[in-house]
Ligand code: F6P
């Protein structure tokens with residue numbers, strides 16, 4: 001990575017992932033997956049491993065001086081680091097996606113994305129601007145000024161287009177880290193004897209083959225009738241395509257990246273805004289998919305990275321990840 005600040009941030013993320021991988025592999029899966037009698041801000045039951053994973057990231061990331069603030073699925077609000085108030089990066093992460101799959105020994109993983117603030121946001125000597133000056137500047141320069149809320153002025157981030165790097169770490173038979181920037185998307189495998197992530201595939205591009213389709217088809221009774229989505233699924237079935245659904249987004253998306261196929265989590269009558277969370281599940285996977293030659297849209301055909309940065313940190317979204325062939329078929333319906 002040519003940007004030294006991003007490099008340092010990635011080192012902190014790697015360190016967190018290794019610690020989490022060791023914790024997951026060395027503890028009783030039934031202990032890790034026991035509920036802790038609370039629900040998080042997205043109304044999911046919190047498991048012991050969710051808290052452990054979140055604590056690991058929270059103890060390691062603040063040590064990196066380039067991180068201004070962080071938010072995770074398990075946090076109600078972001079944490080900002082006063083010592084890093086001039087830092088330019090903000091990180092959103094799902095500490096352990098698919099944690100319900102721990103007790104049956106199925107792959108889970110951490111998902112992250114790194115935003116770079118497009119504007120300086122604090123009073124500081126470096127840029128000699130105070131918050132009001134910055135606000136005025138945004139009002140003049142920002143084409144979306146009317147739609148940006150007060151909160152977003154504070155945060156400065158407009159949308160998923162402000163992501164500069166995203167990735168995930170898989171905890172399965174192997175511990176693997178995928179890191180994606182606009183320049184390159186690379187997959188690394190953790191070598192237990194050296195303690196290092198070693199390059200496995202560099203410059204990944206999405207396979208343009210579609211052996212599988214991937215959706216929780218058990219929810220078809222909740223889908224909207226006669227939608228583009230239902231027509232697409234009927235087409236998959238008519239063609240005799242195999243269905244795959246692990247139930248850990250991170251593992252399902254990884255399969256599509258390595259073996260081809262799609263990942264579809266549409267809205268439905270139970271979750272009219274979609275089920276997965278925009279900031280730390282939907283944005284990062286969309287950023288990765290676009291970088292490797294795929295398409296990431298909501299189920300009403302909006303490019304996900306253009307969706308405005310949410311007012312609610314835990315906002316949900318639909319997500320459809322396609323390679324070009326699938327996307328063209330979907331759009332033709
Ligand atoms: O983080 C939410 C999650 O665990 C995803 O990893 C996964 O795709 C989804 O929930 C599965 O939920 P359901 O079984 O309700 O489809």
Ligand code: MG
Nearest residue numbers: 094097098281
């Ligand atoms: Mg998750």
